[in-house]
Amino acid sequence: MLRFLCLLILTTAFANRATFDNYQVHRVVPENQEQLNILKDLEDDPNGLSFWVGPSRIQKAVDIMIPPHMLPRFNDILASINLKSEVYIGNVQHLIDTERPKVRPTVDFGWTDYYTLDEIYAWLDFLNETYPGVVTPIVGGESYEGRQIHGVKVSHRAGNPSVVLEGGIHAREWISPATVTYILNKLLTSQDPVMQDLVQSFDYYVFPVVNPDGYVYTHTTDRTWRKTRSLSNNLCYGADPNRNWDFHWKEAGASSSPCSDSYAGESPFSEIETRSLGRYLDDISDNLVGYLDFHSYSQLLMFPYGHTHEHVSNYDELLAVGLDAAAALALNNGTHYDVGSIYDAIYPASGGSIDWVRGVLDTPYTYVWELRDTGRYGFLLPASQIIDTAEETLNSAVVILQHAKGRLRGSKNNEVQDIARP
Ligand SMILES: *[C@@H]1O[C@H](CO)[C@@H](O)[C@H](O)[C@H]1NC(C)=O
Ligand SMILES: *[C@@H]1O[C@H](CO)[C@@H](O)[C@H](O)[C@H]1NC(C)=O
Numbered sequence: 001m002l003r004f005l006c007l008l009i010l011t012t013a014f015a016n017r018a019t020f021d022n023y024q025v026h027r028v029v030p031e032n033q034e035q036l037n038i039l040k041d042l043e044d045d046p047n048g049l050s051f052w053v054g055p056s057r058i059q060k061a062v063d064i065m066i067p068p069h070m071l072p073r074f075n076d077i078l079a080s081i082n083l084k085s086e087v088y089i090g091n092v093q094h095l096i097d098t099e100r101p102k103v104r105p106t107v108d109f110g111w112t113d114y115y116t117l118d119e120i121y122a123w124l125d126f127l128n129e130t131y132p133g134v135v136t137p138i139v140g141g142e143s144y145e146g147r148q149i150h151g152v153k154v155s156h157r158a159g160n161p162s163v164v165l166e167g168g169i170h171a172r173e174w175i176s177p178a179t180v181t182y183i184l185n186k187l188l189t190s191q192d193p194v195m196q197d198l199v200q201s202f203d204y205y206v207f208p209v210v211n212p213d214g215y216v217y218t219h220t221t222d223r224t225w226r227k228t229r230s231l232s233n234n235l236c237y238g239a240d241p242n243r244n245w246d247f248h249w250k251e252a253g254a255s256s257s258p259c260s261d262s263y264a265g266e267s268p269f270s271e272i273e274t275r276s277l278g279r280y281l282d283d284i285s286d287n288l289v290g291y292l293d294f295h296s297y298s299q300l301l302m303f304p305y306g307h308t309h310e311h312v313s314n315y316d317e318l319l320a321v322g323l324d325a326a327a328a329l330a331l332n333n334g335t336h337y338d339v340g341s342i343y344d345a346i347y348p349a350s351g352g353s354i355d356w357v358r359g360v361l362d363t364p365y366t367y368v369w370e371l372r373d374t375g376r377y378g379f380l381l382p383a384s385q386i387i388d389t390a391e392e393t394l395n396s397a398v399v400i401l402q403h404a405k406g407r408l409r410g411s412k413n414n415e416v417q418d419i420a421r422p
């Protein structure tokens with residue numbers, strides 16, 4: 001009887017899960033304004049297409065997932081604007097089926113697989129129990145479906161300057177929470193003197209999954225979900241939580257269309273996830289010197305701003321440190337990252353968390369990674385690449401943290417921040 005029940009539950013779970021058999025991901029590179037405009041119209045009214053990398057500017061690649069029944073129509077549209085596409089992923093479901101190990105290795109939490117929200121939260125509880133006096137559980141906010149945004153604070157010394165690690169704001173970017181938890185583990189366990197020095201020098205506020213509803217949804221229902229799961233009075237769920245922060249909201253690179261994957265939301269901070277997390281960050285902002293945010297994919301290391309080409313006051317410093325960080329990242333496996341401001345390196349995009357942290361809280365060292373890869377797997381990066389990805393990313397984060405520490409050395413926090421801050 002029990003066995004039958006289990007079977008029933010399993011079947012139901014699978015029955016509700018979206019499948020992507022023969023869905024393809026095509027890359028197109030718009031070469032003129034007309035082509036770009038058509039792609040932007042499609043993104044606003046996607047009708048079953050899913051933009052993995054949205055249209056931004058001429059010559060910038062756009063990745064689009066196409067259901068098999070829409071391929072003929074999609075090809076017609078491309079032909080009508082004389083645009084060629086290249087197939088980057090031939091069958092999305094195949095990558096979903098092979099993304100994770102067939103059998104999970106016995107190690108409970110070993111970064112050889114992707115973990116569910118419950119597993120990640122249980123691991124945070126485990127850290128709290130394992131490192132009393134160093135690790136404290138924190139709640140950064142709430143979600144639309146009533147979950148909490150769990151995190152931990154790692155602190156060896158009262159009054160340290162602090163750094164936030166943010167992961168999982170876009171639900172389908174699974175490598176992000178995996179990398180954030182990996183770095184958190186290294187902060188607590190590494191025997192490397194450089195790491196031990198960095199963990200003594202800052203307080204770390206670590207939130208591996210700041211969009212918990214979306215993340216759960218990618219595990220239970222739709223692996224390709226990006227947004228929150230809020231529903232107002234229209235037919236499309238969710239807003240893009242990284243277009244929803246209250247700083248130059250919706251000025252560029254964000255959509256007014258609720259069905260778009262880059263929908264900015266009804267108003268700035270319309271999403272409870274960003275609103276509550278923003279309030280939390282505001283509360284800890286006095287000592288905040290760094291904000292490290294992890295996304296995928298594209299292999300980019302970026303800093304503010306996204307809404308304007310105008311440079312932040314320490315642009316030269318952020319660029320130089322970013323280039324050093326990217327060089328450190330490449331040492332292990334030769335992974336190449338481009339570095340620049342969001343606006344320059346990727347595309348105009350307003351309402352992102354790091355822009356708000358920089359623009360409103362005045363935090364000097366804010367960076368965002370677009371992790372592996374460059375599109376052959378996209379969001380479906382095999383779990384076998386988690387450790388290499390996280391290791392190289394940690395190497396780049398170390399360069400940034402060491403630089404921040406150097407700038408802070410020798411004076412009291414407040415004075416220091418006056419030096420470092422624009
Ligand atoms: C964290 O650990 C302390 C004991 O060190 C315990 O009292 C507390 O309930 C734990 N909190 C969570 C969220 O597990
Ligand atoms: C990446 O670099 C790490 C560290 O040097 C190494 O252990 C690993 O084997 C490399 N991965 C690949 C796929 O070459």
Ligand SMILES: [Zn+2]
Pocket residue numbers: 170173242295296
């Ligand atoms: Zn993202």
